C-alpha cells in the first residue's frame with residue numbers, strides 16, 4: 511500500500527550535495543510490450559547520462575547519479591514483474607541511500623530527470639485521483655479499523671476492550687442487576703469513545719479522505735455521536751457490518767462504496783461538462799478543442815476516458831499540440847508526429863497545475879469524444 515509517511519518523505523526530500531534521479535515509465539500493457547518499455551527506459555537513461563556529462567558536477571554527484579541509473583535499470587529489467595501497474599515512478603539518490611518505487615494504476619508520460627529534488631508532480635496529480643478510505647467496524651466489545659487506498663487494504667489494529675458480558679433478562683430484575691446493566695452500557699460508551707478517539711488519531715496521522723462506518727443498526731447512531739466533526743464531515747457510508755468480518759470482506763465492502771461514489775461523481779462531472787460545453791460557457795469537448803484550450807491556459811479540469819489515446823502532432827518550436835497535420839498555427843514551424851497526443855496533453859496539463867479527472871466508463875463522455883475540459887475562463 512502506498513504509505514502516507516513514505517509519500518511525505520518523498521515530497522520533502524532534499525539530499526543537499528547530491529542529486530535525485532526521477533523516472534516515470536509508462537508500462538501500460540495496452541500500449542507497450544515489456545521489450546518496448548525496456549528500450550524506452552534505456553533511451554531515457556542514455557539521455558540523462560549525456561545531460562550529466564555537460565554539467566559541472568562534483569565526483570560525488572556523478573557517482574551518485576550513475577549508481578541511480580544502474581539501480582533503476584536493474585529494477586525494471588530484473589525486479590519488476592510486469593504485473594498490475596500502468597506506470598512506474600522511481601526515485602533514487604544513491605549518495606543518500608534514498609530509493610522509492612511506486613506502481614501506479616494510471617498511465618503517465620515516460621521521462622527521466624536528474625535534479626536537486628524529486629520530480630513529484632506527475633505522481634501527486636495521479637494520486638489525487640484516488641481517495642484514501644478508512645473503514646471502522648464496531649461492535650459492543652470489538653472494533654476493527656482498516657485503511658484502503660488504490661485497491662489495497664491495511665488493517666490498523668485489532669482493538670479489544672474488556673466489556674462485562676451482557677446480563678440476561680431474567681424473571682426478577684433487582685437493583686443489583688439494573689446497576690450491572692448500567693455499568694455495561696457505560697463500558698460500551700467508553701469503548702465506542704475509545705474507538706472514535708483512535709480513528710481521529712489515525713486521521714491526524716494518515717489524512718484519509720473518507721470514512722465508512724460499519725456496525726449493527728442500533729449501534730451506528732451511538733458510535734456516530736462520539737465522532738469528532740472532522741470525521742463526521744468525511745462520512746461516506748453507513749453499513750451493517752460485524753467486527754468478525756474478514757479483511758477480504760472489509761476490502762470488498764469499501765471498494766463497493768468507493769466505486770459507487772466515483773461513478774456518481776463522474777456522472778455529475780460529465781453532465782456539468784456537457785452543460786458548459788453545450789451552452790458555450792466554461793467547457794469544451796473533443797480532442798482538438800481541448801488541445802486549443804490547454805494551449806491558451808484556459809483549462810481548470812481536464813476530463814478524459816481512462817485509456818483514451820490518439821495520434822497527433824507536436825510543434826518542436828513552441829510545444830503546441832494538435833491533431834491537424836499542417837505547419838504550426840502559432841509559430842509556422844513544421845510539426846512532428848507523436849504516437850499519442852493525449853498522453854502529451856495530460857503531461858502538459860500536469861505541469862500547468864490543472865486538475866485531471868480520469869473517467870472509467872461513461873457513455874456520455876465517449877460520445878463527446880472521450881476528452882473535454884472545464885475552463886477557468888472563456889476565450
Ligand SMILES: [Zn+2]
Pocket residue numbers: 825826827828829830838839840841842843
Ligand atoms: Zn509552434
